Amino acid sequence: MPTKVKEEDKSGGSPAGTQTLLRGLALLECVAAGVSDVKGIAAHLGTPRSTTHRMLGSLVQQQFLHHVPYKGYLLGPKLIALGIKALEQRPLVALARPHIEVLASHTGDTVHLGVMEGAEVFYLDKIPGTRGLEMRSRAGNRMPLASTGVGKALVLGVSREQWRSLYDHAMAHRRAQGHTPAIEWTEYALQMDAYLRQGWVMDLEENELGIRCVGAPVRDLTGKVVAAISLASAVPYMSEDRMRRLGPLVRDTAEAISKDLGWIPA
Structure with missing residues (x-):
């Protein structure tokens, strides 16, 4: 308020x-x-x-x-x-744009760029896909971290001790909208451990029914996760097999943005 x-x-x-x-x-x-x-x-x-x-x-x-x-x-x-100017003046948006444009063009899917704000992801940029799909996400919007593709990629940058509180926040948001939890905590934690090892994540309709996402974190010169990107599409265009094929591509794009921010792979 x-x-x-x-x-x-x-x-x-x-x-x-x-x-x-x-x-x-x-x-x-x-x-x-x-x-x-x-x-x-x-x-x-x-x-x-x-x-x-x-x-x-x-x-x-x-x-x-x-x-x-x-x-x-x-x-x-x-x-x-003024809002558009504010976004343009954030170096992250300007540096990421060319990379996410290539990713969107190559796949035909919707690409998002976001940063962490508390327990939520704040969307900085969005490139709509070419399949004519409408999604709730938009630049300037906020959604729970733990249930979105961009958000889960950002969660890879926080300690495991914080995962549960972020999960609880996302599930409370789902309940407030009249939905049951999309995934139980034990399974969620196991998935996040696997995502941490591979460097990219999947959102299997956990945020929006019918929409799946593949996401990966963006790091700065210190190695800290400062942003994330995701590739999103409707279930008919985003089978789990395709998501597994796209995961490394999304991770490579995130790493290219990271390198522009000064990150050096270990």
Whole structure:
């Protein structure tokens, strides 16, 4: 839930300009979280409706928000442009792009690039496949680490002691969506040990029904896992035999990105 911005205490606190800035940023977070009407936004921010309405009007005028009559407020075109710029300025995205484009072109499947944020994977880039398939994933999206191809590849970079808590987080997410755990913990741990030895992972519909993925970790010059890539497609195009053939290819692509980041194979 967006942070509620309190009125400035007369005895001290942030300068008025800073307070206004924080209020505007909190408002944007509120809209991004799906609260789109003046009443709801005002309630979340703890500001009067008249004040909230004026702030919304200013942000619409500057194109940070977009207003749809009778429906509410959406994030505006300026934020979309800034978000794209933010992704472009991350060296990892720029270095990985040529490699994942080749992988996508060679296989016809969807390629993802992501990093770890807490117990979730944050998707930095996505190249859609050529088979006309739609997937939930997108750049800027977050999903549980332990149940996605990109995420499981990232999990290879953390200690075994952390695997269980990441697994529990992913399974709690599945239950919240009305699904039963896709795999029991004992089997999951055995699979992850095997993936660690081979350097690539498989997602057998553990995150999205009908979608399978092959993933591999990306390392920096210190050898630390800093990102991961995955290759994803629908079950008819991604048999387990094909996944085993693709695994080394995905791992080689991840290693090529790693080398561009300064990683030197042992």
